[in-house]
Amino acid sequence: MAVTDLIDLAGSWGRVLSGTPLNHEKHTRAPQSMAVDPVTHDLFVVQIRDALEYGNLCVYRMDRATGRAIDHMHLNGFGHGYQIGAQHIGGTTYLWTETGPLYEQFGTRIARFPYLPGQTVDPSSSVLSEPFSPVPDARFVAPNVDPVFQRLTVRYLTGQGYLFTQYPIHPVTGQVSWTALRTIAHPPAALVPRLADTFQGFASLGDHLYLYTGNPDVDDTYLTALSWTDGSVLAGPRRITAVPGLERREPEGLSIEPMGTEARLLFGFSGSHTTPREVTICFLSTDAPVRGLKVLADWSALTPAAGITARTGLRSPRGRLVDIAGTTYLQLRGGFEGTLAKDTRIAQLPPTLTPSRTVRAEVPRDNRAGRCVCRAEVTPDGGLTVFGATSDNPVAWVDLDAFSVAWR
Structure with a gap:
C-alpha cells in the first residue's frame, strides 16, 4: 500500500458525522475520541458515561449512513478515553484504550479487548490483554494505532514530561512487540505556545505524528505535525476552522483511516452543551487533486x-x-x-x-x-x-x- 504520510493541514475538510447525539441511558459527558476498524471501516466513539463516573466509559459503534449509534459496550475503571485505537484481527475489531489503576481519572496502562456490543468489561475481565505500561511511573497513558504502517503509539507522562513511544505491530498476527521503535518528547510550550493549549488527541501516520489541541467554548482548535525522526515541528500549529456553526467546538480525538492508496486524518468535536451531547467528526485527506x-x-x-x-x-x-x-x-x-x-x-x-x-x-x-x-x-x-x-x-x-x- 503506497500511502503518503503527509496530511495537508490547510487542505479542504470533509465530514463523517454531523451532530450525532450520544444518548444511550442519557450519558451526560462529551465524546472523547474515536477509532476506525481499518478493514470494515466501522467507526467507534468513546464517551465518559456521567459526571460522577470518571473512569467509566461507553463505546459506541456508529452508523455512517444515518449518523446514529448501532450498538455500544461499557468499560468500567478504564480512564478518560482521550485517545483510543483499533485493529482488525481474525474478523474481529479489537480496541486499544487506557486502563487502571487510575491516576486522577486517567489510566496508567494500556490494554486491548474485542468489541463486544451489549457487554461490560472491567480491568479484571478475561477478554482484556495483559496491560502494558511504557515505564513504571507512567501516568495519563493513552494509545493510538497507525493502521497503514502497522505501529502502536503510546503517550504518557513521566518526570521528564510527556513522551510518545512507538511499537511495531506484526502485519499478519496483529501482535504488538514491546520493543520500542522510537521515542520523542512533546515540544516545550516555550517553543510552540499553541501546544500548551488543552491536549485533545494524537494520531500517527508513517513518519508523522499529529497532535490536536484547543480549548472549549472558544474558536481555538489547532493541528500540528511532528517528525518521528527528531520531534521537530513539520507543520502547524494550524488553526482549524471546520464546522464553524457548532454550538460548542471543543476538539476531541484523532484517528487515521486508510482509504485504499490514500488515508484520512479524522478529528472530532463535542458539538453541544446540552444532553444528549453531540459528536461531529471531520477529516483531512492525503488525497491529491486530479486536474484541479x-x-x-x-x-x-x-x-x-x-x-x-x-x-x-x-x-x-x-x-x-x-x-x-x-x-x-x-x-x-x-x-x-x-x-x-x-x-x-x-x-x-x-x-x-x-x-x-x-x-x-x-x-x-x-x-x-x-x-x-x-x-x-x-x-x-x-x-x-x-x-x-x-x-x-x-x-x-x-x-x-x-x-x-x-x-x-
Missing part, C-alpha cells in the same frame, strides 16, 4: 421521504462533495417525483454531505402554467426541501442535476 478536482465524499444515495420516489428515467438520487480550486461544492444528481402541494421535505442527505449552513439552488420541475423552476434547499440537519409548490400549482417532479452549490 478533489473528491471529498463520493456519490452517496439520498433517502427519500415518505410518499416520494426516484424519478423514472433518471439516475438514482445521490450527492457528492468535491473541492475545486479550494472551494467545496455539494453536487446532487437524479430526481424525485411525487405530488407536492406545498413546501415539502423530500429527502435526507447522509452525514458526509450535510452542510454547516443552509445551501440552495434553483432546479427544474414539471412545467405548469409557465412555472418550470423551483428552489431546492439543504439545511444543516441534512434535510432536502423543495419550495414553490402550491395547491393550485403542484410539483410532480424535480430534477437535481443542476444542483451544485458552495458547501461551506
Whole structure:
C-alpha cells in the first residue's frame, strides 16, 4: 500500500458525522475520541458515561449512513478515553484504550479487548490483554494505532514530561512487540505556545505524528505535525476552522483511516452543551487533486421521504462533495417525483454531505402554467426541501442535476 504520510493541514475538510447525539441511558459527558476498524471501516466513539463516573466509559459503534449509534459496550475503571485505537484481527475489531489503576481519572496502562456490543468489561475481565505500561511511573497513558504502517503509539507522562513511544505491530498476527521503535518528547510550550493549549488527541501516520489541541467554548482548535525522526515541528500549529456553526467546538480525538492508496486524518468535536451531547467528526485527506478536482465524499444515495420516489428515467438520487480550486461544492444528481402541494421535505442527505449552513439552488420541475423552476434547499440537519409548490400549482417532479452549490 503506497500511502503518503503527509496530511495537508490547510487542505479542504470533509465530514463523517454531523451532530450525532450520544444518548444511550442519557450519558451526560462529551465524546472523547474515536477509532476506525481499518478493514470494515466501522467507526467507534468513546464517551465518559456521567459526571460522577470518571473512569467509566461507553463505546459506541456508529452508523455512517444515518449518523446514529448501532450498538455500544461499557468499560468500567478504564480512564478518560482521550485517545483510543483499533485493529482488525481474525474478523474481529479489537480496541486499544487506557486502563487502571487510575491516576486522577486517567489510566496508567494500556490494554486491548474485542468489541463486544451489549457487554461490560472491567480491568479484571478475561477478554482484556495483559496491560502494558511504557515505564513504571507512567501516568495519563493513552494509545493510538497507525493502521497503514502497522505501529502502536503510546503517550504518557513521566518526570521528564510527556513522551510518545512507538511499537511495531506484526502485519499478519496483529501482535504488538514491546520493543520500542522510537521515542520523542512533546515540544516545550516555550517553543510552540499553541501546544500548551488543552491536549485533545494524537494520531500517527508513517513518519508523522499529529497532535490536536484547543480549548472549549472558544474558536481555538489547532493541528500540528511532528517528525518521528527528531520531534521537530513539520507543520502547524494550524488553526482549524471546520464546522464553524457548532454550538460548542471543543476538539476531541484523532484517528487515521486508510482509504485504499490514500488515508484520512479524522478529528472530532463535542458539538453541544446540552444532553444528549453531540459528536461531529471531520477529516483531512492525503488525497491529491486530479486536474484541479478533489473528491471529498463520493456519490452517496439520498433517502427519500415518505410518499416520494426516484424519478423514472433518471439516475438514482445521490450527492457528492468535491473541492475545486479550494472551494467545496455539494453536487446532487437524479430526481424525485411525487405530488407536492406545498413546501415539502423530500429527502435526507447522509452525514458526509450535510452542510454547516443552509445551501440552495434553483432546479427544474414539471412545467405548469409557465412555472418550470423551483428552489431546492439543504439545511444543516441534512434535510432536502423543495419550495414553490402550491395547491393550485403542484410539483410532480424535480430534477437535481443542476444542483451544485458552495458547501461551506
